[in-house]
Amino acid sequence: MEKRTEILVSGFGGQGVVRVGQILSTAAVSSGLHTTMLVSHGTETRGGYVRSQVVISDEEIDSPVVENPDFLCALSKAAYNRFKHLVSKGTIIYDPAFIEPDETLDVRQVPFPARDIAVEKLGREIFANVIVVGYLAGLLSGTLTKEAVAAAVRERIPKFQSENAAAFAVGYSLAETLGGAPTVATR
C-alpha cells in the first residue's frame, strides 16, 4: 500500500460527515494501521460545512493535515468549492444532487449520487452516508479490507444494523462496478 492515504470528507451538518471519517479511522485502527482524523466544527458547523480530515498510514503520522487528498468526498456545494483546489493527484467524489462540477479542474471527478441512491434503494436519505462509506471502502480496498470497514460501520452505528449493512453493500458494489472505470464527468 501507499504509506499515507489522505481522505477529506466534507458536507453540511447532519449528513454524517464526521461519522464517515470515524468509520474509516475505526477500520484503520482495527487493521493495525495508524490514523488521525481532525474534525472542524463549532462556527463552521453553522457556517456551511463540516470537514473530516482522515489520514491512514502504516507509519506513525506526523502532520494530520489533509493537504493533497487521495479522495475528496464533497457532499455540499460549499464543501466542493472550498476544497476542490486541494486535489492534484487524487479523485473528487461529489454528489450531483448538490454540486455542479467545475469542468476547468484537471483531476478525476466521479459523480456519486449517494442521496438519490439512498432514497431509491433503501427508501430513506439518512442511509446516504453509509452508502458513501461503502463506496469509499471499495476505493480504499488496497488499504482497508471490506470486512474491517463493515465491522466499523456496526461498531460506530449500533442502530439500523441490517439497513446499514445493505447500504454499505450497495456503496461497495458501486465502487466495484464504476469505481475504477473512467465514469468521469470531466477530466
Next chain:
Amino acid sequence: MKRVLETGNAAITEGAIAAGCRVFAGYPITPATEIAENMSRRLPQVGGYYLQAEDELAAMHIAVGSSLGGLKAMTATSGPGFILYADPYGWALGSEIPVVVVNAQRVGPVSGITGAPGQGEFYFSRYPTQGGNFETIVLAPASVQEALNLTVEAFYLAERFRMPVTLLADQLVTDGWESLSVPETPDDVAAMGLRVLPRRIHSGPEFYPASDEIDVPPVVLGHNTGAACSDWTPTEQGYDTEEVEAQHKHAYRLIYKVRNHRDLLRRYEAYYLDDNPEVVLVSYGSPARVAKSAVKRARERGLKVGGIRLIGLWPFPEELFTLPAKYLSVELNNDGQLVREVQRAVPKGSAVHFFGKCGELPTVAELQRMIDALLSGEPLPANRWEWEAW
C-alpha cells in the same frame, strides 16, 4: 490494554483515571466540555466523583479542596476559564497542593472562536497567578496518545513536586481522533512506561521544608496532623506571617524545588540536529507535527533542516538551544509567544523567525516555502498579517 479510535478528550480522561484521579471538578466550556462529560461517565465506574461547579473559580477550588482532603483531582478548561483559575492556581502553588489542570487552548484574542485551535496561553501558563516568586510545570501533548501519557505524567509530577501541573493542549489534540492504546490494569500502565505515585500524607507539623527538596508528601487534612496551610506567606509550620525572612524561604522553595530539578522536567523531541542543520523548526502541540512533516520533506530534498518539538514547556528548556542556526518558531497565534523564549535561548550567531497561523494548522507546503526562503536568504514569504494582505 485496548486499542481504540478516540479523541484527546477521552485520552485525558483515561490517563487521569489510570493515574488514580478520583475527583474531577469542571465547568462546561468548548472545547474542554467533552473531558467533563467523559469524566462524569467514567469516574463513578471507578468510585470517583464528578463535581460540576458554579464557575471556573469554584471548579479549580473544588479540585484543590479534594486534593487537600487526600483525593487526586483534576480540572479542565479553555482560555476563558483558565484565566479564572488564577485564584485557586496560586492557592495550590503556595500551599503546595498537587492538582492537574488541563487547558485545551482555543483561538483568541480573548474568548475568540470556540471550536478553533490556538496557542495563546504559552506565557499565561508560565505566570498563571499573582505575585511571582514561583516556577510552574507545563506539559504540551501533540497527539491523542501523548495526551493520555502526559496526563498520567502530570499527576506523577504533581505528587512529586507538591504543586499544580498544567497540561497545555490545543483544540486539535483534544478534539482530534487518533488510534489510542488505553491501559486497563496497573500492569498495562507499567508496560506502557507510565509512572503512578500514590498519594502520600505529610505527617509532620511542619508545613514545608525551607529547601528545594522534592518528594515531600503533601499536606492532607482530616488526619489530625495539626496541619495548617494558607495562601499567605507561611512560617515553616504553616502559620501566616508578615516576616520577610519567611517570604524569602517560601519563595526560595517554590522557585528552586522546580529549578533545581529541571533534569526531571526536560521533555522534548529533537530530530535531524546531528549534522548542524542551517534551519531548525521549533514548535509544540499539534503544529509541531506539521513542522516535523515539513522537516522530513526537506530532508528528502537533501536540505539541512532539523527540528525541536517541546513537550515540557515550563520550565523552558533553554539548554536545548546550543546550535547556532536560523530558527523558525511555528505557532498557533499571530503575536508570537514561543518565539520570544526561543530568541532568549539561542546562541550567538543565530537568527530567530516566526510563523503563526490561527484557527487551523499550517500546511507542510507553507512551511516548505518558509524553509526554502530561510535557506536561500531570500526575503521570507510576505507577512500575511499586513493589512493589505487581507
Next chain:
Amino acid sequence: MDPLAEKYLRPRKIPSTACSGCGLGQIHKKIVMAIDELGLGIEDVVWGTGIGCAGRQTFGAWKGDNFAGTHGRVYAISTGLRVALPRDKKIVLTVGDGDAFGIGLLHVLHCARRNLDVTVIVCDNLGYQSTGGQYGWTTPEGYKTDSSPYGMNEPNWVQGGRDVLGILREAGATFLARHTSLEGREAVEDIKKAIQNRGFSLVHMPFPCITNFAGRALGTRKPVEVYRWFKEHTDGNVPGKPGDALFKCGVYFDASNSRVEYSELVRNNVAEVQRRYR
C-alpha cells in the same frame, strides 16, 4: 489560660492580635464552647477560614487541622474537601461578612443549594475593617465609613425588607441563625445546632469593631458605648415598631437533617452507578 482555650487552641495564637475591645474573640470562644459541649475532640473538626479580620485571627488557632482559603472561595474548597474527608469530620468555617456576603456569595448560595455539610460562622464587623474600614454589605445604611464619607448610601443585605438569611433559606440552607457576639448562652446553643445539622448551616454573628467601624461610624472608641449601641440595635431592645432592629437574632430557619447532604448524595450516586454497572 482559659481551660477551654488550653484544650482546643494553640498557645501561639492566644491571645490573638485583635484590637482591644474587638468582639471576634467572643465569637471564637462561643464556637469552641459549642464544640466542647457537643463532646467533639480536636480530631473531629477541620477548621477553615477566609481572609480579613475573621480569617486572620482564627487561622491556625485550632489545635487540629487548619486551612485558610482564598477570599470568598473557602466554600468551594470545602465542597471538594467534604467529598474527600471521612463522613464524621466536621468542617467549621470562620469567615467575614465581605467573604460570605460579598465576594463569596455565589459560592455560599451554591453550597446552600447542595446542602453541603459545613458550618459557616460569619463574623460580621459591619464592613471591610482589616483594610481600614470601608463599607460592606451589612454596614447599616446612612453610617459613615472611610469609603462612605457622606454615609453608606446603597441598599445593604439586612435592611429595607431584605435579609440575606432569607436568600440563603430559599437557596436551600438547612440551618440559619443570627446572634451578636454580645449574646451568650443562646448563641452557643444555636452554634451547637448548626454543627449538629448534617447539611449547610450558617450563623450570622455581627460583632463590634471598636477601632475602625465604631471610631468612624459611631464617633466613639469607648467599648462601653459601642456595646450599648449594639444592644440598642438588637431585637427585643429596640423601641418602636418590632422588626426595626438591625440585628434580628435567634434561629432564622431550622430544617436540620431534613434533606440529603451533598457529599452523601454524590457518594450514593456513585455507589448506585457501581451497583448497576458492575
